[in-house]
Amino acid sequence: MKSLRKTCISTVMIGAFVLAAGTSYATSSIIYDGGTGWSQGHSSGSAIVVPGSTSCGFDGKMRWTQGESAYSDESVWGKWSNQNVPVWADSSFQYQVYIPNCNSNASVKYGVVYGTSSQKIAVDQARYSDEWVNLGTYFIPKDKNGPASFITLDTWRTGTSYKIGWDEAAFYTH
Numbered sequence: 001m002k003s004l005r006k007t008c009i010s011t012v013m014i015g016a017f018v019l020a021a022g023t024s025y026a027t028s029s030i031i032y033d034g035g036t037g038w039s040q041g042h043s044s045g046s047a048i049v050v051p052g053s054t055s056c057g058f059d060g061k062m063r064w065t066q067g068e069s070a071y072s073d074e075s076v077w078g079k080w081s082n083q084n085v086p087v088w089a090d091s092s093f094q095y096q097v098y099i100p101n102c103n104s105n106a107s108v109k110y111g112v113v114y115g116t117s118s119q120k121i122a123v124d125q126a127r128y129s130d131e132w133v134n135l136g137t138y139f140i141p142k143d144k145n146g147p148a149s150f151i152t153l154d155t156w157r158t159g160t161s162y163k164i165g166w167d168e169a170a171f172y173t174h
Contacts, residue, residue: 028172031080033063040166043075043154056102056130062167064103075154080169082149090142094172095135095151099128104165111152114138125165137174 031037040063056062065076085091095112104125112119112135121135140147151169 028170029082029084030058030168030170031082032059032168033057033061033078033080033166037081037083038078039081040076040078043077056100058098058100058168062100062103062165064163064165066163076164077152077154078166079153080151082171084171084173085140085147085149086142087144087146088142091140091147092137092174093140093149094137094174096132096170096172097123097135097151097153098132098168098170099123099125099130100165100167101129102165103163104128104167106162106164108153108164110135111154112136112138113148113150113152115140115143115147115149132170 029037063078080097082093085093093114095114097110106126107122107124109120109122112121115138117138123133123135135151138149140149149171153164153166
C-alpha cells in the first residue's frame with residue numbers, strides 16, 4: 001500500500017512539473033532513401049533506379065546521379081513523404097534534408113509541399129558536408145483526406161558536371 005501511494009504521488013508530481021514547465025516535446029520522422037515514405041522515378045515515367053553509393057550518407061548509403069543538361073527536359077526525381085501528419089488537427093513541421101560528404105555538389109531546388117501550398121528552396125549542396133539543412137517550418141491545416149507533406153528533388157537542368165545527392169529527410173513537429 002505504501003509503495004502504491006508513493007507511485008501515485010510521484011506520478012502526480014511529475015505531471016504537475018511537466019504542466020508547470022509548459023514544455024512541448026517535438027516528435028520527428030526520418031525518411032530514409034529507399035525506405036518507407038521514399039519514392040523515385042524519371043520524368044519520362046519509366047521506373048529507373050537512381051545510382052547508389054555505399055561510401056557515405058547518414059546511414060552509410062545514399063543515392064546520387066549526374067546532373068542533366070541545361071537543355072534537357074529529362075530528369076530523375078526523388079520524394080520523401082511525411083507519414084505522420086494528423087488528419088484531425090492543424091500541425092506545423094520543420095523540414096530538413098541531410099547532405100552527405102560525397103556525390104552532392106550541385107545547386108538544387110528542393111520542392112517543399114505543405115497542405116495545399118508549395119515552394120522551392122534553393123540549396124547549394126557543395127556548401128554542406130554531413131549536415132542537416134533546414135528548409136523551413138511550415139503550417140499544415142487539417143484535412144480529412146490526408147494533408148500533403150513532402151519534399152522533392154529532381155535533376156532538371158542542373159548541368160552535367162554536377163552530382164545531385166538524395167539522402168535522408170526529416171520532419172519535426174512544432
